Structures are given as structure tokens and as C-alpha cells.
Amino acid sequence: MxxxxxxxxxxxxxxxxxxxxxxxxxxxxxxxxxxxxxxxxxxxxxxxxxxxxxxxxxxxxxxxxxxxxxxxxxxxxxxxxxxxxxxxxxxxxxxxxxxxxxxxFGVGWPMAQAEGKDVLLVAGGLGLAPLRPALYRLLGERARFGRVTLLFGARTPEDIVFRHEVESWRARFDIDVDVTVDHAASEWHGHVGVVTTLISRATFDPCNALAMICGPEVMMRFVAMALVEKGFGEDAIYLSMERNMKCAIGHCGHCQLGPTFICRDGPVFTYAQLKRFLAIKEL
Amino acid sequence: MSERSIFREEGLQALIEALSRRGFRVIGPTIGDGAIIYDDVEALGDLPRGYTDEQEAGRYRLARRDDAALFGYAVGPQSWKRFLHQPLLRLWRAERKGQDVIVEAEPPATEKLAFLGVRACELHAIEIQDRVLIGGDYVDPHYESKREGAFIVAVNCGTAGGTCFCVSMNTGPRATRGFDLALTELTLEGGNGFLVEVGSPAGAELLAELPSRPASREEMDDGDAVVARTAASMGRAMPAEDIHALLMRNLDHERWDEVAQRCLSCANCTMVCPTCFCTSVEDHNDLSGAESSRTRRWDSCFTMDYSYIHGGSVRPGVASRYRQWMTHKLSTWFDQFGTSGCVGCGRCITWCPVGIDITEETRAISDSEKLLGAADGKS
Missing domain, CATH: 2.40.30.10 (Translation factors)
Structure with missing residues (x-):
């Protein structure tokens, strides 16, 4: 076929x-x-x-x-x-x-809009998985983008997904990688704390940058708010949403969030699109 | 449009027979389980002659009329979505052969359906479901095959139910489009008859076979008067304002908690709604695990499972589930599909076991804003 x-x-x-x-x-x-x-x-x-x-x-x-x-x-x-x-x-x-x-299915990360800009990827836990294809594209066509940064938070060192690959990205000179965990035993020499604490250590030009965030909803909200505080425009911050899905083609109704079908209109949205709805409990 | 015809009850019988001869399964109103339901009809005797329905919030009763009208009721608990967007449907079957699986898609049904007695609100509901299920990037082949072959005989309402509010939704009571033939039941000299309007070439072709004659000016006026009387006797009305914006402004309104005190989250409103389209899927397999299948069934945003993702439901509270239903129906539907998701048929009001009224809930939110506005104006 x-x-x-x-x-x-x-x-x-x-x-x-x-x-x-x-x-x-x-x-x-x-x-x-x-x-x-x-x-x-x-x-x-x-x-x-x-x-x-x-x-x-x-x-x-x-x-x-x-x-x-x-x-x-x-x-x-x-x-x-x-x-x-x-x-x-x-x-x-x-x-x-x-x-x-x-x-x-769905609308993916804004790769075309990211060209010529600093790109900040922020992942929480397994949220790195949906971001990895974007990262491959960024590294594969590296010259098209400005500074590329990956900020990655996991619960514990054992929860660091794609660990060897993350280490190999860290060793490169064309991407900044910073990792944190929520909890760690004494053998962990890295950063401990939530992923938002990595933002102030990262280098980017907020006026010409684009952020892609994937992780638990509450983490994405806090990261988005922190980025807005750093000068990011709300429409330069992209999140990947998760909801119950039965069809993925806009027919089953399950994945609605406000006016959107996550499956059809997302899963990637700008923070500007969702900000209002994310702030309402149980919407 | 202005050319209308008249046929008597024999003409209606002839219509049913002509549709059957053409291979249609004719479905129309009949009495079952103490209500007027939609089922197979073969003859005039199957229709609910002389019956009407008394409807109020949380109440539905069949009652005798003092005439022999065949369509002298409003709407029953079922809608035509039962036939177009089936409650239960197998999507595919799979058979495992070694390391391979052969998946066999369920072929779309080839049955041709003719609907007799479709109300104006229901024509709008079908049009709304068309937008959802066959109007987007992806087409539901099962809905499409049933919908495309369907022959629709609309009947203009001669009576308004106690929970009807189509006039305020601009969806009735006159059938204006989306039908092959539209009938208005009239009392003629020597018995009942129907004023007939043609809505499609297929309708014109069928009408030519039936014993009919051109309608007189007077008969056409009589037909218009029937619809006008119905329009003037609506049981309810949706507040006349921009509800799309009203509800989006009030996602945090205290009324959601108030209605949650009454709502049982039983999902009745979504089952009887002619536009609610949500479904879920279930997988089944035989004991050996070699054969499996997936079925699709109607689902409701009132269940906990509906919004379940690992870790729990997105909408555990009844207030948030009621808000999801009502804001989708009356507000976000505009963003998604360009129209309201409500056609004013009143079923959700009638069949709510505790009589929650979507027009009253909307009015409560609207009135509270007006009160607030008035208070602001004073200060």
C-alpha cells in the first residue's frame, strides 16, 4: 500500500x-x-x-x-x-x-511559525513524547530557527523519558537542555523543583520567541503564566491538550473544551485561545 | 411554492403505498408505550387518529381529541435521529489469524427510509446533524447512506405542545425547507384532507401519482391559518437575545450550582434531543480472543465516563455537566457549526424527570444580568 x-x-x-x-x-x-x-x-x-x-x-x-x-x-x-x-x-x-x-489526526505544533524565532520547548513528564517530533524537526533543520531550548521536568530521575537521548541533546552545542525533577535521592546531582523554576535560567528573546508546552494541564497553565510574565505574547505560547476521545474526527463530542474540539481544532492551541477556558473549573 | 395541491385521506394512503412500492421503509407516528412514537406504518390505521399529547415540564400524557385528526399532536419522545444516527451500531469486526488481523468494516445499510410526519423543528434538527456528521472534513458513512436516500414528508403543526418554543428559535412551526412533500392537515367538506406543498423533484414526481387536485385560494389561506394559530399558541419561548454571548459571559454563574441541586444527571434530555450527537465506542471479543468488534452507541455528556481521562473525570460535578450540555446546545454550537444546537422542540423539558426547563434556565441567567445592570445603573 x-x-x-x-x-x-x-x-x-x-x-x-x-x-x-x-x-x-x-x-x-x-x-x-x-x-x-x-x-x-x-x-x-x-x-x-x-x-x-x-x-x-x-x-x-x-x-x-x-x-x-x-x-x-x-x-x-x-x-x-x-x-x-x-x-x-x-x-x-x-x-x-x-x-x-x-x-x-489534529493540528500539530507551529513549525512554520517558529522559523526565524527562538524556540522554547517545555515538557512535563511524558509530555516530552509529543514534543519529540518537533525537536527532531528543529534539530534536523537547525539553521531555520534561532536559539533552541528544552526545559524538561519529571517527577523523579527514573521518570526521565528518552533518558539517553536527553543526555545526547545536552551534549550538543546547538540546543540548551535543562532538566529538573520534583523529588530525588542523594545520587541525583541535577536541579530539583518544578519545571517553571527553569524558565528564569533559560536564554531567549521573548519578543521573537515561540514556546511549545506539553505536560499536565496545571503545569502548562503555570508555565504559560510564567512565560507571559517574561514577555511572551499569549499567541506565541502553544499548548497540547488532552481530553477523552472516542472518534478523533469531531463526531463523538467527548473532547470538547469550550467552543473547541480538542481532536479537530487541536490538540495544539495557543494560550490566547484557551486561557479563558483553562481558568474555569471543570469546564 | 405558491402552487399547492389538495388530497384527501385516500391520497395519504396512496402516498404510503407509493413509497412502499418504491422500496422505501415508511416510518411514521404510531401509538406505543403510551406515547406517540415513530415506527413502521403501512396504513392510515397505524397513525394516531384522534389523539393528542399533553406536555408540560416533566409530564407527557396521551389524550383524545374531539376530532379525527391524524397529526393532531406535537412531538413524542423519539426523533428521527434514531433512524439516521442509530443508537447502537457495529463499526467493524476483526478476526485474528496468527500474527495478522483482518478488519472488516461494517457496510453502510442500503435500506431506503421514508419519514412521514416530520415537524419543522425536526427538519432543522436533521439539517443540524447533517452539519455535524456529513458536513465536515470527515463523513460518517452510515449516517450518509441513510440520509441521502431518505424521503421526507413534513407535516406542518396544527397544534403546539405545552413545552414547544420553535417560534422563538425560528425553526417552526411551518416547514420551509428540507422536505420532499409538506402537508397541512385541514378539515374539508366530507372529511379530513391535506394541503400539499412540493419541496423537491422527487416529491413532485410522487405527488403526480397520487389522487390530488389544485388547492383553491381559500384552502391555501386555511392552511396558512392553521400554522399561524399554532405559532400563536406556543407553550414557551426562549428569551430573545444573543444567548451565544450571554452564556459565554456567564460560565461562572451561580445558577449552574442551583440547577445542579435539581438535575439528576440522568441523561434523558440528551437521549430525547433531536440534535445531541455524542457517541461512545465499546470493544467486544469472544472468549478465545480471536474475534473482536467495536460498536458505537449514543452517549451523554451527563455521565461521569464521558469526560474521563486517567486520573478522573474532567467534569465530576453535576453543575459542570449541566453547564456543558446547555452551553454547548445554545452557545458553543454556533462556534462549531454556525447555528444553535437547539430547535425548540421542547423534548428536554417534557422528558426531564424533574422538569428542568432550558428556557427558564436561560431566562434566569438573562434576568440576573438585567438586575445587575439595573443595580449598576442606579449607583
């Missing part, structure tokens, strides 16, 4: 998963695994950084999971935290096992 044929099929039958196979499985943190997937007949899923797929564990159910791989090539990669019956079944899949894929 060609790449275009896959996309056409997905559009004609958007609720029907296409069968892929697990080719690789790695444990990233105590409760998160990364799966490498191969679509039938070598088709490739063409996606933009920040987009997501609906993954089916046959007989169990389906969950919305962001793509965490390199949009420029390689296998289709998803990083999944085992938190419910579906995500537990997905993370238990072994190489060779079939898996259902629908997608890609």
Missing part, C-alpha cells in the same frame, strides 16, 4: 483501524513504553509533529496517543504510559503483535 493509499483509506473509513505490527518495544520509565510500528505493506504514515493517532489493542479498546518519532522518516513511533486497561494492553504488546492504527 502506498502512503497516499493509506491516507485515502483513512479518510473513506475514518473509524476503521488499519492493521500495523509492533516491530520494537522499549521500556522508557517504570510505567511507559515506546513501540515501533510498521504499517501493512510498508506504507508510511505522513504526519506533522504534534499530531496523534488512535491506537487499538484488538479486543480491548482504543486510545489517543501522540506520535513520538521522527516525522522525517523511520518507523512510526508511539510512547505510551500504562494508566488504564487500553494503555496497559497497548504497552504489553510484543514485537510481531498486531495493533490497530487510525490517523494522523
Amino acid at each position: 502506498s502512503d497516499a493509499a493509506f491516507a485515502t483509506l483513512m479518510h473513506a473509513q475514518p473509524m476503521v483501524p488499519q492493521v500495523a505490527h509492533v516491530r520494537g518495544r522499549r521500556k522508557d520509565t517504570p510505567d511507559a513504553w515506546t513501540l515501533d510500528l510498521e504499517l501493512a505493506n510498508g506504507a508510511r504514515l505522513i504526519y506533522a509533529p504534534g499530531q496523534f493517532n488512535m491506537l487499538t489493542a484488538f479486543g480491548v479498546g482504543e486510545a489517543a496517543i501522540s506520535v513520538s518519532g521522527d516525522p522525517a522518516g523511520g518507523p512510526l513511533i508511539h510512547t505510551i504510559r500504562a494508566v488504564g486497561p487500553v494503555s496497559r494492553a497497548l504497552t504489553a504488546l510484543e514485537p510481531g503483535d498486531p495493533i490497530g492504527v487510525r490517523g494522523p
